[in-house]
Amino acid sequence: MERIYIFTRFERFWHWTQALLIIAMLITGFEIHGTYKLFGFEKADQLHVYAAWALITLWVFAIFWHFTTGEWRQYLPSFKKIDVVIRHYAWGIFQGEPHPFKMTRARKHNPLQAFAYLGVKILINPLIWISGLAYLYYNELEAAGVALNLGTIAMLHTIGAFMMLCFLIAHVYLITTGHTVTAHLKAMITGWEEDDAEPDKQTP
């Protein structure tokens, strides 16, 4: 069995901090939205804003890291073998077939995954960032002559939140689809991914 060091220490730190912050922001965000009562509006709002700044800081570092390391290329979309991957999730996985995508240090994500992450990065994140900052600086924007309706800002922010929630659900599930249920999870903790390239005992 092949082991590759796929996630660097910074990447793992980034991933888990981001995961924690996003989950915290979903919990507090939907409370601010009025979906339920947990911390109380004031506390929820406070936590949400603190988490937002922490996440923004983290993203600044992450973006810097992506560009300095060239890792941003991981998210370049590619249709190559995408049909095979789709077929795997729709059919092959149920037959116990191994994953058709061979991950390498240069290409960590399968094409479907890369598309999903690209979507998060160029669609969901900017939507949440921009609407969130507009939410925070609503009065300053108005004073600067950009009169936006707070309801519209809130609506866009909520749409972003729902998209993030859907992504989170799918993402959490898909990490269980490695060659073992916990393989991907382990990789994101240790950095080492075990590839089931060679036929092994798990294959029926």
Add this chain to the structure above:
Amino acid sequence: MKVHRLVSTLIACGLLCASTLASAYDADWKRGRIYYRSVCTACHAAQAGGSIAPSTMTKAEWGAYLQKDKHAKGKDSVKQYVSKSYRASIRSQNKAADKFADLPDEELFEDLKAFLIKGAKDGDAPASCS
């Protein structure tokens, strides 16, 4: 006749001036009101069983009470509770004592007296507790 009246008036006037100047202090009933409410009433209501509205006694009764200066049936004095040392002892928990911490004892006592006489049952503005 006229002369006598003039003389007696002047003497009376002189005595009056003397007596005012001897105390030499123009009592401030509003200051008395604050101290009475925040210190006297507050403590009585909390620890000594009930409120002590100025209007429960007459001017004469208040005058006599303050003259005798016997607080808690003679256990201690009223003046003691108006003194700087008492104010210093409670100023950390009592804003009125803190505000008037440096006021001379005699002045604060006169302020208090002015408020009580004014607020007495037969005073100019009877003060009850709402």
Add this chain to the structure above:
Amino acid sequence: MKISHLGLLASLLFAGIVQAADAPAPTKLNTTADHSKFKELQREFTSGPEVTKACLTCHTEAALQIHRTKHWTWELVNPLNQQRLGKKNVINNYCLSSGTNLGACATCHVGYGWTDASFDFKSQENVDCLVCHDTSGNYKKLQGGGQPPVKDTENPPGSGKIVKAIDLAAIAQKVGKTSRDTCGACHFFGGGGDGVKHGDMDSSLASPEKSVDVHMDATGLDFTCSTCHKAPAHDVVGSRYTPTGKDAGDAHIRGKVNKSNPATCQSCHGQTPHKAGAQPAKLNQHSDKVACQTCHIPQFARGGVPTKMNWDWSAAGKLSPEGKPMLKKDAHGHVIYDSKKGDFVVAENVTPEYAWFNGEVTYTLLGDKVDKADGITQINALGGNASDGRSLIWPMKVMRGSQPFDPVNKTLLKAHLAGNDDTAFWKNFNWEKAIETGMKDANAPFSGKVDFLKTEMYWPITHMVAPKEKAVGCNECHATGGRLDKIQGVYIPGRDANQLVNLIGWLAAGGTLAGVMLHALVRIVRRKN
């Protein structure tokens, strides 16, 4: 010869005694003029106007300044809509209107002798200086002209109540700045009793604790009314007839010409008053939509004095089986029924209602058409909405009531209430007679028919600002069913949401969850096989 000798002796004696008194009076630092030293005031006064004349010998312009003010004229023209307002003109849902009741009402006029239309508004000596400048707390005015009692007087006449004489000279010699006590002597008792009218003003503010009013706190900041309600040339600013709905200006600075109302919160605190706490910037951002008072006055009538919330005049006039007027009190001793006035609802610690308000007030005046069919008549309709850019969300005391109107002419009515005569309602309990007198005095038509309709009067709440720890918490508005539940035209996070986005969003999230669970299920089932 003899006289001068004796005089000399007396003078020597006098001087001797004065010198014998060791402690000289401490220099007064709160004024440059000790009025007890003025010859003009060292005499006996037998009437209010006599005192005023003495005041005017030095303060030559004072009465003329007073003549220009609402406190004197009880009248003003609202510059926004040209309505003629003031106590002389308005009708409210407390004691309805002044008119023929001036004998009682004008006890709170800053003058002497106003009982009817014959009053001379040009008279300087009829200005009452003492009612505002008394510091002794002993000044009083009698009903029926507002004269001070210079001897023990039965007042109102025939009531059996004796008002004790006051010493005008002593009071005049101790005049000083206005105080919460002097302003409060009228303004705390508006509507006929302590705390009745405003809700945020009652006798508890004479010497309040911090919890009742953070600014007037007697052991703290100790603001007087005039600390905010400044009075250039005796003209007190901050009238309810022409209020400031939204003060978008900065805090006033010495030396700078500040034309805006100096009684607003913003005139001291500016637009960004929150400096500390978890999110001061977010709190400051509220100031474009929410009046300071909305969060900082969580309840009104907090000083232990209840305020009147409802007054049903239609229930007035019921007499006991013996034909006597009745008085009913609640468990706390507050009057809830009075044959003279009807049913009352009083309340303490009242949570305000909220409304957009831009400072424009339109009164329903005598002659304005009112109709039962139009629902509740607004005594003073408030202007303002979310989008005019001049409104803020304000806390309100809403005074509700039922009061007489003319079902034929469709107007509100003025009634003759107080008076020892054949038509006064409080003596005869006959609406038709009382209203006929009241309307005749106002030179207004009356059909002879009386009916009652429901009215509302709005009192923007601005006093009794609580300490910051007691300010209204975020949760109380940012929620469904919260304090601002009925406020339209503004998006309140926690209260509002786009329901379509919610629906699609939860369907999408739920669908994703269902999808992955189904996928997982198939995997598990397949693996077992």
